[in-house]
Amino acid sequence: MPERNIPALRAAIAAHAPDLLADFEANWRAKIADTYDIGAAPAFLARWWGEYALARDPELDRHVRDLEERAAQTADPDKAKALLEEAAQIHGRVSLLGPGE
Template identity: 85%
Template sequence: MTTAPGPAHGVPPMPERSIPALRAAIAAHAPQLLDDFEANWRARVADTYDIGAAPAFLARWWGEYALARDPHLDHHVRDLEQRAADCADPDKARDLLEEASRIHHRVAALGPGE
């Protein structure tokens, strides 16, 4: 099993846990996510007027940003997922996906300032 790289110096802290603060952090530190973030916002919340969907929207994009703000960690997770997709051994593929999942869960649990 491989070990995920730790947080790198220069990785921006997580923002305040609000949609406007998260959007600002994405725009500043992970602009490659911004178009998808805004399209998903419109489709899930803004265009439907379903404010009940806002917590799930925030949770999803919190995790997306938590990975994307650290390019090395993001690359590591994407590599694990790609290796699992390419793997002919189902047990090895499962192990790779479980490791990626642990990282996804860990970063999704980060709090503001972390």
């Protein structure tokens, strides 16, 4: 993982997960650049830190997306809850990764 700041994260996305870059840039404009809301920067960084952490591990990323898709498609609320909890645990773990990990 890069240094935990927006410019370093953007550079890492551009270099190692370029398929995320357009969404990163669009979200940056919508949440911060166009609104001048620098208070939104910590939430922006947290979201994209996790997105990049998952993108670095395509198998884990596919697993999380599969859990979320299966949760959206099931009619069983208990099953959906279990699937989303598993996905949330993975999101939580990757959000704790530090620079250099």
